[in-house]
Amino acid sequence: MRIDILTTFPQIIEAVCSESILGKARDKGILDIRAVNLRDYATDKHKSTDDEPYGGGPGMVMKCEPVFRAVEALTATSVPGKPRIILMTPQGKLLNQKLAEELANENHLIVICGRYEGVDERIREHLVTDEISIGDYILSGGELPALVLVESVARLVPGVLGDETSAKTESFSSGLLEYAQYTRPADFRGYKVPEVLLSGNHAEIARWRRRNSLERTLRRRPDLLETAPLTDEDREILAQLRSDAARGNKE
Ligand code: SAH
Numbered sequence: 001m002r003i004d005i006l007t008t009f010p011q012i013i014e015a016v017c018s019e020s021i022l023g024k025a026r027d028k029g030i031l032d033i034r035a036v037n038l039r040d041y042a043t044d045k046h047k048s049t050d051d052e053p054y055g056g057g058p059g060m061v062m063k064c065e066p067v068f069r070a071v072e073a074l075t076a077t078s079v080p081g082k083p084r085i086i087l088m089t090p091q092g093k094l095l096n097q098k099l100a101e102e103l104a105n106e107n108h109l110i111v112i113c114g115r116y117e118g119v120d121e122r123i124r125e126h127l128v129t130d131e132i133s134i135g136d137y138i139l140s141g142g143e144l145p146a147l148v149l150v151e152s153v154a155r156l157v158p159g160v161l162g163d164e165t166s167a168k169t170e171s172f173s174s175g176l177l178e179y180a181q182y183t184r185p186a187d188f189r190g191y192k193v194p195e196v197l198l199s200g201n202h203a204e205i206a207r208w209r210r211r212n213s214l215e216r217t218l219r220r221r222p223d224l225l226e227t228a229p230l231t232d233e234d235r236e237i238l239a240q241l242r243s244d245a246a247r248g249n250k251e
Helices: 010-017 020-027 064-075 097-104 121-126 143-154 202-220 222-226 232-250
Strands: 002-007 032-037 084-094 108-112 130-133
Touching (some): 084 143, 202 232
16 A cells, blocks of 8 residues: 655654554555655745735645645556545544545555645645544644554554454444453552453453443443444343443432
């Protein structure tokens, strides 16, 4: 998978993409992530990538030319299929696991990082295929949002995570929050690991984990239960948890 990140701060992107999981996936040749400096595509002698807004007002706006020229140059390179051209913007579609899964199936993503007041509206109208937000708050640039997006997508690409199963059991992938995890020691300052996890009984452990997953989803994110795929046994467990809670409230 090829991911090009268009930015005026390529070092921010490099700092993250050369470390840990992303760095390893890059070294293994599974992910080809590149930080593309928009200044390299500027057309004037000052290599400017932003200018004052028409109509006045505070701040600067990212110019069309460098962004269009960079995207056109990258689209012409030999990656099969059409790229998804993604603008990071607080006005975009909210990133979630489903969207990350969808993007993990693509061959080529081009991600545009805004700065200042944002980008010229014509980039949004005539160049991008997707607009993505990482949440209802404003950051100073699209670099951190782009990295959040890239990391959420990259770990779903086969071969990127060491243990393939972990992406499947994690929170949201199954529609529920993940169960509680413990590691050695079994007794830390008197805080004990649940006995069943030490039992070696895999069927019991699986049951405990499913129940724990259902219980924490019910407590923390009951909204997820409306769409999560549930078995009859899950529904029974939930009914029991709800009635236990109702009894607890009365006592
Ligand atoms: N004036 C714009 C915000 C500009 S913030 C507005 O009100 O909509 C500067 C840049 O940071 C944006 O162009 C975008 O690329 C990035 N950015 C800031 N917050 C973001 C968020 N929540 N999600 C995605 N990108 C964001």
